[in-house]
Amino acid sequence: MNVKDKVIEIIAEQAVLDPSDVTMDSTLESLGIDSLGLVESIFSIEEAFDISVPFNANEPTQSEFDISSVASIIAGIETLKAQQS
Template identity: 50%
Template structure:
């Protein structure tokens, strides 16, 4: 799916890890991003997809949390946000 390829491209650009070495199961913690790098990645994702990633990202106890732990989690979260109707 196109979203996955674009998410991987953004993660690769932010982390310096080759896109070809990433899969859906790749752990974001394995990409070597520091906290600033992760924030920059979130901004890049928001800008590219026209979404706002919630502040509760990666809050395991919250069922509506945006999963930032894996590539698949980010792709799923982005697709969910894209599918939501825009707030009035």
């Protein structure tokens, strides 16, 4: 499973939606994911990809990790994975 599909699966699970309802332009807010759901999503992503997300749960907008949309989350994960190699 590629990064995009796995991220969409994790986010859909958090939002209690079908993965087909999650688009690249979706924001977590538009999918109904609250701050707790966001933190749980980040933990799931870290576990799934064996990465550490530079995420500030208290100030998500101040984070180096862009959570503004599904596409930006995927891009952030791909960057982190590339830095690991």
